[in-house]
């Protein structure tokens with residue numbers, strides 16, 4: 001991560017690491033926490049609930065991000081569990097999160113997920129749809145929109161998806177300017193196979209699983 005930041009003339013501490021622990025047992029999370037890792041990403045509410053419950057009493061200061069698709073009926077537990085919900089992919093979900101946060105007397109920090117490459121298999125706003133939806137989302141007073149997130153297509157050579165990361169950065173810059181939203185600064189992009197390119201293109205968070213914890217079981 002530091003080498004990629006240097007290549008782009010950025011400071012290494014401009015980029016934070018979200019350690020992705022889906023399918024990873026609590027013991028490995030404890031070990032990562034002891035090594036100094038403070039932020040973890042899970043893609044399912046139920047799995048996260050169990051793990052967080054298991055280690056919260058001994059490690060109360062860990063921060064948890066939700067990085068997978070969230071069903072609206074799980075909005076209520078999600079606002080309690082996660083310090084950042086990275087995967088807000090519809091206005092409907094944004095409204096539900098806003099309502100759940102209001103009911104709990106909280107503000108919930110979110111990223112808006114963008115399907116930059118318009119892949120049919122992925123959730124996330126299409127770029128042109130997000131431009132229209134953002135006015136509605138900014139009206140939700142219990143949501144704090146911190147930035148954008150994307151999952152690039154899976155390719156053999158990460159250079160093939162450099163354009164995706166660049167496009168997400170340009171979209172953030174455009175929307176931030178248009179809506180006068182200086183708080184919309186985060187770019188969560190880059191995973192085990194492509195995080196150096198994402199950092200070169202401006203990532204402020206990378207979400208890395210396999211490169212830290214090894215291959216996940218299939219299924």
Ligand SMILES: *Cc1c(COP(=O)(O)O)cnc(C)c1O
Pocket residue numbers: 020022043067068151191192193207208209210211
């Ligand atoms: C699993 C996952 C990651 C991490 O992927 P790796 O290839 O293990 O680094 C990042 N982001 C999301 C949304 C994921 O589901």
